[in-house]
Amino acid sequence: MNTKEMILEEALKQFSEKGYDGTSMSDIAAPLGISKAALYKHYKSKQEIFDKIIEESEIKYKDLLEKLSVHYIDNSKKLSKKDLDVYSEISAKGLCENVLTFVRFSMTDEYSKQVRRMLTISQFQSSELGQMYTRRYVEAMLGYDEKLFKQLIKAGVIKEGNPKTLAAMFYAPVIMYMGIWDREPERAKECEKSIKNHVEQFFMMTSNRE
Amino acid sequence: MNTKEMILEEALKQFSEKGYDGTSMSDIAAPLGISKAALYKHYKSKQEIFDKIIEESEIKYKDLLEKLSVHYIDNSKKLSKKDLDVYSEISAKGLCENVLTFVRFSMTDEYSKQVRRMLTISQFQSSELGQMYTRRYVEAMLGYDEKLFKQLIKAGVIKEGNPKTLAAMFYAPVIMYMGIWDREPERAKECEKSIKNHVEQFFMMTSNRE
DNA sequence: GTCTATAGACCGATAGAC
DNA sequence: GTCTATCGGTCTATAGAC
Numbered sequence: 001m002n003t004k005e006m007i008l009e010e011a012l013k014q015f016s017e018k019g020y021d022g023t024s025m026s027d028i029a030a031p032l033g034i035s036k037a038a039l040y041k042h043y044k045s046k047q048e049i050f051d052k053i054i055e056e057s058e059i060k061y062k063d064l065l066e067k068l069s070v071h072y073i074d075n076s077k078k079l080s081k082k083d084l085d086v087y088s089e090i091s092a093k094g095l096c097e098n099v100l101t102f103v104r105f106s107m108t109d110e111y112s113k114q115v116r117r118m119l120t121i122s123q124f125q126s127s128e129l130g131q132m133y134t135r136r137y138v139e140a141m142l143g144y145d146e147k148l149f150k151q152l153i154k155a156g157v158i159k160e161g162n163p164k165t166l167a168a169m170f171y172a173p174v175i176m177y178m179g180i181w182d183r184e185p186e187r188a189k190e191c192e193k194s195i196k197n198h199v200e201q202f203f204m205m206t207s208n209r210e
Numbered sequence: 211m212n213t214k215e216m217i218l219e220e221a222l223k224q225f226s227e228k229g230y231d232g233t234s235m236s237d238i239a240a241p242l243g244i245s246k247a248a249l250y251k252h253y254k255s256k257q258e259i260f261d262k263i264i265e266e267s268e269i270k271y272k273d274l275l276e277k278l279s280v281h282y283i284d285n286s287k288k289l290s291k292k293d294l295d296v297y298s299e300i301s302a303k304g305l306c307e308n309v310l311t312f313v314r315f316s317m318t319d320e321y322s323k324q325v326r327r328m329l330t331i332s333q334f335q336s337s338e339l340g341q342m343y344t345r346r347y348v349e350a351m352l353g354y355d356e357k358l359f360k361q362l363i364k365a366g367v368i369k370e371g372n373p374k375t376l377a378a379m380f381y382a383p384v385i386m387y388m389g390i391w392d393r394e395p396e397r398a399k400e401c402e403k404s405i406k407n408h409v410e411q412f413f414m415m416t417s418n419r420e
Numbered sequence: 421g422t423c424t425a426t427a428g429a430c431c432g433a434t435a436g437a438c
Numbered sequence: 439g440t441c442t443a444t445c446g447g448t449c450t451a452t453a454g455a456c
Contacts, residue, residue, distance in 0.1 A: 003421080017334070021231035024449065038422055040451065121331045123393055124227070130393035138386060165411045168404075172382035176348060183333055183340035194378075201375045213439080235432065248440055250433065 004042045006032055008056065011049045016114040019121050020050055054132070057115045061136060064112075068102055095148075096199045102141075103174060103195055107181055107188070117182065138175065142167050158206040166206065173198045214252045216242055218266065221259045226324040229331050230260055264342070267325045271346060274322075278312055305358075306409045312351075313384060313405055317391055317398070327392065348385065352377050368416040376416065383408045 001009075010031055014023040025036040025046055043049045106112050116137070123133045145167035152158045158166075174195055181191040211219075220241055224233040235246040235256055253259045316322050326347070333343045355377035362368045368376075384405055391401040 019229060019231060019331075021229060025451085026448085034421090035423060036450085037424080037452080041421055044451095046450070117334055121229070121334060124327055124331060127394070134390050134393055138390060161415060162407075162411055165408055168383040168386065168408055169379045169412070172386040173378040176378065176382040176385055180344050180348060183344055184337070197372075198375055198378055201372055202379070205371060234430075236430085244439090245441060246432085247434080247442080251439055254433095256432070 003032070003034070003038075007039060007042055007049065008053055012053050012111075012114050012118065015050065015053070015122075016117040020046075020125070053115075053118070054129075058132075058136075060111070061115075064105075065140060068098070093203075096196075096203065099174065099199050100196060103178065103192070107178060107192075113182070120182070141171050141174075145171050156208060158203070159208055161206070170199070170202050213242070213244070213248075217249060217252055217259065218263055222263050222321075222324050222328060225260065225263070225332075226327040230256075230335070263325075263328070264339075268342075268346075270321070271325075274315070275350060278308070303413075306406075306413065309384065309409050310406060313388065314402070317388060317402075323392070330392070351381050351384075355381050366418060368413070369418055371416070380409070380412050 007028065011023070011028045014027055017023075018027075025039055028049075029036040029039055039049075043052070106116070119129065119133050119136070123130050146163045149158065149161075149163040149166045149170075153160060153163065177191040177195045177198070181188055217238065221233070221238045224237055227233075228237075235249055238259075239246040239249055249259075253262070316326070329339065329343050329346070333340050356373045359368065359371075359373040359376045359380075363370060363373065387401040387405045387408070391398055
C-alpha cells in the first residue's frame with residue numbers, strides 16, 4: 001500500500017475515534033513514521049483528507065450493497081429482473097439469513113465500523129453529511145425492504161399491510177440494536193441475539209403460514 | 211438568569227453544533243459579552259462545563275419522563291399502581307397520542323434538541339457517555355413499552371406476542387424517524403407524519419378488534 | 421517525497437489589577 | 439466577578455534543504 005492510501009487509513013481510524021477536531025495532522029503522521037509536513041505533499045489540507053475518506057467510502061458502500069443485491073441510490077427504479085427472480089421465491093428463513101449476513105459484516109468489518117462511527121459523530125457538521133447518513137444507513141435498506149415486502153405481499157408469502165410501515169417495523173429495530181452494539185461493544189453477543197430474535201419473530205408474525 | 215447558568219446554556223448550544231473539541235472557551239464567552247478568563251471564575255475547566263451540562267440534563271430528562279409516567283431508571287421494578295390504573299383501560303388511540311406528545315416535545319423543545327445532538331456526537335467519547343445514550347434514548351422507552359405491552363396482551367387489548375419484540379417494533383421506528391428529523395429539519399413534517407402513520411398502523415395490526 | 425524549521429493563529433488556563 | 443496580559447503549548451500550513 002502506498003503512502004497516500006496509508007494516510008487515509010490512519011486518518012479514518014483516528015477521525016472515527018476522536019472526531020475531526022480531536023485529530024491533528026501530527027496525530028495522523030506519527031504512527032506512519034513521517035512528519036506532518038509530508039502529509040501536505042499528498043493532500044492540500046486536513047479537510048481534503050476527510051473529504052477523500054467520505055468519497056472513497058461512498059464507492060465502497062455502494063459496492064457492498066451491490067453484492068447484497070441492494071440497489072442503493074436508484075430508489076426510483078423498480079426492482080430489477082434479477083431481484084424479482086431471487087426474491088419472488090425466497091423463504092422467510094432465507095431473508096433472515098440475508099439480513100443477519102449484512103449485520104454481521106457491517107459490525108465486524110473494521111473499515112465499515114470506522115466509517116459508520118465517523119459519520120455518526122460528523123452527521124451534524126453539514127447538511128450534506130446529514131443527508132448522506134440518512135441515505136446510507138436508513139433509506140438504502142428501508143427503500144429496498146419496502147419494495148421487497150410489496151413483492152412478498154403480492155406473492156402471498158406475508159400478510160396484507162402497508163409495505164412502508166412493514167419495512168420500518170422490520171428494519172428500524174435492526175438499526176437500533178446496531179447502535180447499541182457500536183456504543184457498547186461488550187454487548188455484541190446480546191445485540192446479535194436480539195436482532196436474530198427480532199427478524200425471526202417478525203416473519204412469524206407476518207407470515208401467512210400459521 | 212445568573213452568569214453561571216448562562217454559561218451552561220451558551221456552552222450547550224455550541225457543543226451541540228460544533229462538538230466539544232470544535233468549541234473554544236472564547237467561543238462560549240464572546241456571545242455572553244465576557245472574557246474567557248471570566249469563565250474560569252465559575253468553572254475550573256472546559257471539561258467541568260461539559261460535565262455539568264450532562265449532569266443537569268440527566269435530572270431534567272428524568273423529570274420529563276416522570277411527567278409522562280415513564281419510569282426511567284428503575285427498569286427492575288414492576289409498573290407502579292398508578293401506571294396499571296392508567297394503562298389497563300387505555301385505548302390504542304390514547305397510546306398513540308401519548309407517544310406523539312412525547313415526540314413533538316422532544317423534537318421542538320430547544321433544550322431537548324441540543325442535549326440530544328450533543329450526546330449523539332459525543333457518544334463514543336467515553337463508555338459512560340455511550341451507556342448513557344443507550345439508556346436514555348433507547349432503553350428507557352423500550353423497557354417501559356415492554357411492560358406496557360405485557361399488560362395490554364394480558365388485558366386482551368392486543369394480540370399475543372413477545373412483549374420485548376413488540377416494544378422494539380413499536381419504538382425503534384420512532385427513534386429512526388426522530389434521527390432523520392434531527393439530521394434534516396426540513397423533513398420535520400414528513401417525519402411527524404411517518405411516525406403518526408406508524409403508530410396508528412402498529413395498533414391496527416396488533417389490535418384484537420378486527 | 422521526505423525532512424527540519426518556522427510562521428502565525430489559536431488553544432486552555434492563570435496571574436493580578438480593579 | 440470582571441478585565442487585560444500572558445504563559446506554554448498545539449494547531450494548520452508553508453518554506454526550503456536534501
